[in-house]
Amino acid sequence: MRILMFDNEFPPLGGGTGVVNLHLLEEMAVRLDVTVDLVTSSRTKARYETEAFADRITIYKVPVDNRNIHHATNRELLRYSWRGLGLARQLASKHRYDVSFAFAGVPAGAISYLLRLTHGLPYVLSLQGPDVPGFEARYNYLYPVLTPFISRIWRQAGVVTAISAEQVALAHRTMPDLPLVTIPNGVDTKAFVPATNIPGRPFTMICVARLIERKGQHHLLQAFARLRATSAGPMALIFVGTGDAEPQLREMAASLQVADAVTFQGFVPREHMPRVYHEADVFVLPSQHEGMSIALLEAMACGLPVIVTDTGGTAELVTQGTNGEIVPWADVQALTTALQRLVNDVEQRQRMGKESRRRALAFGWPALAARYLELCARVAAPSVERRAKDAHGTETVARDLTREPRA
Secondary structure: EEEEOOOOOOOOOHHHHHHHHHHHHHHHHHOOOEEEEEEEOOOOOOOOOOEEEEEEEEEEEEEOOOOOOOEEEEEEEHHHHHHHHHHHHHHHHOOOOOEEEEHHHHHHHHHHHHHHHHHHHOOEEEEOOOOOOOHHHHHOOOHHHHHHHHHHHHOOOOEEOOOOOHHHHHHHHHHHOOEEOOOOOOOOOOOOOOOOOOOOOOOOEEEEOOHHHHHHHHHHHHHHHHHHOOOOOOOOEEEOOOOOHHHHHHHHHOOOOOOHHOOOOOOOOHHHHHHHHOOOOOEEEOOOOOOOHHHHHHHHHHHEEEEOOOOOOHHHHEEEEOOOOEEEOOOOOHHHHHHHHOOOOEEEEEEHHHHHHHOOOOOOOHHHHHHHHHHHHHHHHHHHHHHHHHHHHHHHHHHHHHOOOOO
């Protein structure tokens, strides 16, 4: 099976969606019956790039003039759409694909949709988060314009997948009758493991996410300041990630007089992330909206208790009081209280951490990649069958034309 894949972000560009794509390609690379061509973005202004990811997996990068590896501007997304479509048409004319696969309804899904119209290529669409109307507040001005096109992209897909129950519910607000297959995100449970030796240190919280308003780091800073003011022991807060809100968060830490205990680590390479989780006692993600957080899964695999909001992925991953705490979005006092409970109860933290690890083991990438490939095969089957019939017909005609006439 040959797959033409689209994703405007792929490491080092982007966030969680690119990480999902990376792990799925790693699993697909061991399949001898699968060939993948991925069209993604390059940071260059005009140069198209090609990389060999594995024997049967090639990455094609179209220039979008990216200025921030963690965030794509609307202009960059438009460049990817236009140039990605042009490259996709060239590839579709050169190779015989069985199916296309799009990460997110826009911009990647738009390319798959247009290829279906021009080349008859069926596609699988994976919803990721901001591509679902209502997910991202900063795109509220665009959703009314894009929703009719997004709905058309969804409806023409052979299969549409979601990554959590909340994402299903959000998508159904736009299209109540849309059939959805839920496939969660995954985690590398061999790379992300619990710490074996925990040195003496201050009680440490970690938040791994883009530094943007939706992720709620400003609420965590306020809760940390309240907790520190009432606690006798030392404590620390680590932020991993970059984003537009970083200057404001640094100013807030200073104004709350906790800057000496808050570390902004910025971007950390993926291979170093297990060590970073090992520096913490609890993982906190006070986000307004999530599809299913990769960072949350990684923290759980590392055996950390977690404090999260009731958003996408929470229902599948976290049970109140069992492996973590669930608090309302923007409720700083509830967040402070949840942190206080874990600060004062080491045994509770240990028990929750073990349960987090146990749950994370069910989200390995090999099984999830197999599910996506099964969907691709199912969507591709009619076109493959039709192609086989066409080839059989061609062979029959050729045989008839070359058959010796009877005497």
